[in-house]
Amino acid sequence: MKSWKKVALGGASVLALATLAACGSSTSSSNSSSKDASDSIKGTVRVYVDTQQKATYTDVAKGLASKYPDLKVQIIANASGSANAKVDIAKDPSKYADVFAVPNDQLGDMADKGYINPVATKFASEIKKDNSDVTVDGVTYKDKIYAFPKSTESLVLFYNKSKLSADDVKTWEGMTSKAAFAANYTDPYYSYPVFFTAGTTLFGKSGEDVKATDVASANGVKALEWIAAQKANKNVMQTTNALNQLQAGKVAAMFDGPWDTANIKKILGDNFAVAPYPTINIDGQDKQLQSFQGIKGFAVNSAAKNQAAAQTVAEYLSSKAAQLKLFNSQGDVPTNLDAQKDDAVKNSDVTKAIITMTKEGNSVVMPKLPQMATFWNNAGPLMNGAYTGSIKPADYQAQLQKFQDSISK
Numbered sequence: 001m002k003s004w005k006k007v008a009l010g011g012a013s014v015l016a017l018a019t020l021a022a023c024g025s026s027t028s029s030s031n032s033s034s035k036d037a038s039d040s041i042k043g044t045v046r047v048y049v050d051t052q053q054k055a056t057y058t059d060v061a062k063g064l065a066s067k068y069p070d071l072k073v074q075i076i077a078n079a080s081g082s083a084n085a086k087v088d089i090a091k092d093p094s095k096y097a098d099v100f101a102v103p104n105d106q107l108g109d110m111a112d113k114g115y116i117n118p119v120a121t122k123f124a125s126e127i128k129k130d131n132s133d134v135t136v137d138g139v140t141y142k143d144k145i146y147a148f149p150k151s152t153e154s155l156v157l158f159y160n161k162s163k164l165s166a167d168d169v170k171t172w173e174g175m176t177s178k179a180a181f182a183a184n185y186t187d188p189y190y191s192y193p194v195f196f197t198a199g200t201t202l203f204g205k206s207g208e209d210v211k212a213t214d215v216a217s218a219n220g221v222k223a224l225e226w227i228a229a230q231k232a233n234k235n236v237m238q239t240t241n242a243l244n245q246l247q248a249g250k251v252a253a254m255f256d257g258p259w260d261t262a263n264i265k266k267i268l269g270d271n272f273a274v275a276p277y278p279t280i281n282i283d284g285q286d287k288q289l290q291s292f293q294g295i296k297g298f299a300v301n302s303a304a305k306n307q308a309a310a311q312t313v314a315e316y317l318s319s320k321a322a323q324l325k326l327f328n329s330q331g332d333v334p335t336n337l338d339a340q341k342d343d344a345v346k347n348s349d350v351t352k353a354i355i356t357m358t359k360e361g362n363s364v365v366m367p368k369l370p371q372m373a374t375f376w377n378n379a380g381p382l383m384n385g386a387y388t389g390s391i392k393p394a395d396y397q398a399q400l401q402k403f404q405d406s407i408s409k
Contacts, residue, residue, distance in 0.1 A: 041071050045072070045098045045313045048097035050082050051081075056325055057326075061073040064313065082101040083103060083187060086109055094302070099304070100216045107139065107146045116300060116301065117307060118144040119148060127148065130316075132337060146299060148298045150323060152293045152333050152334075152358055153354065155291045156255070157255060159275065160252040163178065169273075169275050171278050181237065183230060183254075183389040185384050190255055194220075196364050197289050198222045200223065207366075207367035210283040210371055241408065242254040259330075261331050276357050277289040292366050327345055333351050
């Protein structure tokens with residue numbers, strides 16, 4: 001991928017950042033220090049959000065009017081979605097939104113290319129105080145926070161409780177001995193965490209060491225062997241459209257995220273049930289099957305003309321109140337620790353399962369290195385090759401090494 005020269009900050013942007021960073025300071029002897037920081041919170045800030053969340057954030061943004069009468073916030077539906085933020089901003093950062101929703105695995109590449117600015121010191125301190133360590137790690141790159149976290153997500157197990165019991169879904173063997181499961185060994189988001197369960201790391205324990213992936217190992221081979229064994233499991237169906245298979249009654253369980261909760265509830269009706277991932281047996285040991293944990297947040301475009309205003313808007317749209325509104329309207333799980341204590345959040349079975357999955361040992365935060373682009377492209381063929389048999393057991397080690405080498409440069 002071609003590199004992009006870093007976007008230089010204009011003088012006005014640097015001044016705005018300095019004003020914002022000093023917002024909490026009382027050490028200035030200048031009369032200007034008594035002025036409220038809102039003096040620089042003005043103009044128009046354009047915000048890209050996913051289409052289905054536009055109404056919610058339009059409502060949230062109304063609260064800024066009373067605090068900052070000279071500020072106008074435009075909430076815009078991003079037709080190509082937050083998942084494509086890294087590609088879209090590269091086309092012309094000056095025309096992209098000032099603030100935009102983005103998944104955390106894209107932050108490292110954007111930061112390295114200068115598309116986004118770190119969160120100002122004042123707000124970074126609030127993020128650290130209001131969120132779990134795992135969440136903070138998820139939006140931190142090279143020791144700097146690059147996004148205001150707004151929701152966390154992990155895949156969980158959705159199942160038909162008329163065909164599977166709560167005990168059945170505690171183990172992979174128990175579940176697949178009773179009913180069919182929709183698997184996807186072509187998509188690393190759904191399937192690669194088997195390698196974490198087997199004991200490998202991706203870019204090291206920090207997720208930022210490009211040379212520290214250890215999948216080309218005995219543990220990596222064990223993971224591929226487990227995936228390959230599922231081909232002979234009559235109750236494992238390889239599919240790229242699990243919802244259709246669930247609706248057709250061909251499967252009774254699937255891994256999915258909170259974004260599909262409403263669809264799954266519609267399909268299963270009174271038989272809807274959800275649980276954390278089951279355990280799987282790898283090399284004779286029962287281990288908790290892990291998932292990727294993703295953090296979605298708001299990043300600030302380096303090309304935004306008023307950095308102070310843009311960061312203030314991003315902070316407001318990711319506040320506890322905003323996260324609760326998003327949960328109530330969309331089901332997105334809050335990252336804010338106080339928001340997670342809200343009764344509606346605590347009483348949601350889906351949210352409880354997701355929060356369980358996001359605990360340490362149950363999931364791995366998606367790394368933010370630029371090499372993740374290569375990872376997404378190359379991991380799928382590796383796993384699918386083992387599942388279909390096009391990659392033979394004798395070649396597992398060599399193919400794992402080839403994959404590891406491809407993401408280690």
